[in-house]
Amino acid sequence: MTGLAVRTENLTVRFGDQTALDGLDLRLAAGKIHGLLGRNGSGKSTLAAILAGFRQADAGQVLLSGGDLGDPRSPFEDAVVTSRICLIRESGDMGDTAQVRQVLGLAASLRPYWDADLAGELVDRFELPLGKRVQKLSRGKKSALGVVLGLASRAPLTIFDESYLGMDVPSRELFYDALLADYAEVPRTILLSTHLVGEVSAMLEEVVILDRGRLVTQAPVDTLRGRGASIVGPAGAVDELTAGLTVLAEQRLGGTKSTTVLGDLDAALLAQARSAGLEIGQVGLQELFVHLTTPAQGGAR
Numbered sequence: 001m002t003g004l005a006v007r008t009e010n011l012t013v014r015f016g017d018q019t020a021l022d023g024l025d026l027r028l029a030a031g032k033i034h035g036l037l038g039r040n041g042s043g044k045s046t047l048a049a050i051l052a053g054f055r056q057a058d059a060g061q062v063l064l065s066g067g068d069l070g071d072p073r074s075p076f077e078d079a080v081v082t083s084r085i086c087l088i089r090e091s092g093d094m095g096d097t098a099q100v101r102q103v104l105g106l107a108a109s110l111r112p113y114w115d116a117d118l119a120g121e122l123v124d125r126f127e128l129p130l131g132k133r134v135q136k137l138s139r140g141k142k143s144a145l146g147v148v149l150g151l152a153s154r155a156p157l158t159i160f161d162e163s164y165l166g167m168d169v170p171s172r173e174l175f176y177d178a179l180l181a182d183y184a185e186v187p188r189t190i191l192l193s194t195h196l197v198g199e200v201s202a203m204l205e206e207v208v209i210l211d212r213g214r215l216v217t218q219a220p221v222d223t224l225r226g227r228g229a230s231i232v233g234p235a236g237a238v239d240e241l242t243a244g245l246t247v248l249a250e251q252r253l254g255g256t257k258s259t260t261v262l263g264d265l266d267a268a269l270l271a272q273a274r275s276a277g278l279e280i281g282q283v284g285l286q287e288l289f290v291h292l293t294t295p296a297q298g299g300a301r
């Protein structure tokens with residue numbers, strides 16, 4: 001199984017006079033870990049819900065293909081397609097009065113690729129109490145249950161919509177480790193919707209950035225990182241080199257400065273950097289994300 005490929009064409013969703021998704025044309029390659037990044041209200045949850053077939057678009061379409069589905073199909077009101085998609089949301093969708101054990105049992109009966117061994121292992125690692133009702137779980141444990149459902153479903157399209165935000169840092173790290181380990185064993189299409197860009201960036205292969213319902217960019221992480229550079233060294237030399245460039249971020253510690261700029265450094269600037277003993281690195285995804293999704297104040301975007 002390599003997972004489902006996702007294509008959206010002119011995907012548009014409105015809530016009254018609010019346009020949540022505005023003519024999105026997206027391609028998510030099968031079998032990769034994609035990041036869905038965007039600020040609050042940018043349309044991430046709406047996109048996640050539409051991809052999972054939870055609602056219909058007002059215009060345009062979503063088409064899923066590959067794996068055992070074959071030709072492109074829309075997820076809306078198609079039980080075969082939706083059984084191959086697992087969307088885990090922060091809100092849970094788990095039936096509050098059910099016990100953890102019952103929630104897992106229901107998932108096992110509904111999910112064609114469910115892995116009971118993996119579920120058991122993750123329940124132990126997250127220390128989930130099987131006999132407790134979902135409504136009695138702490139926020140973090142509820143999130144952990146969502147993570148277990150999402151990973152053990154081994155769905156060809158698995159979407160985590162900020163569903164792990166309620167977990168503390170060690171639990172989130174456990175989630176990231178479990179996700180990577182299981183993905184290496186059973187590659188599938190994974191979409192992680194988040195604004196914790198720094199935390200997840202190392203796991204992502206491709207990134208989709210939304211802003212106010214529109215696609216800002218979609219690219220492999222390495223390509224995005226190549227859109228800028230960080231320059232570190234003595235403050236005076238860094239300032240001299242970066243004068244006239246679009247600065248995304250600056251940090252200063254004593255006489256040392258780190259400046260992140262947009263765009264490639266040309267050969268002359270690289271030579272200047274080398275002779276001044278400056279270190280050149282890739283731009284951080286977080287800085288690029290902030291730059292791409294913050295309204296410009298007279299500056300370039």
Ligand SMILES: Nc1ncnc2c1ncn2[C@@H]1O[C@H](COP(=O)(O)OP(=O)(O)OP(=O)(O)O)[C@@H](O)[C@H]1O
Nearest residue numbers: 015018019020038039040041042043044045046047
């Ligand atoms: N059920 C709804 N009714 C009315 N407006 C909605 C509804 N759901 C979403 N919206 C609006 O659609 C836009 C996109 O919301 P969405 O929840 O998809 O964004 P998001 O990127 O997931 O945000 P966040 O990071 O805050 O969760 C927002 O302007 C939001 O107010």
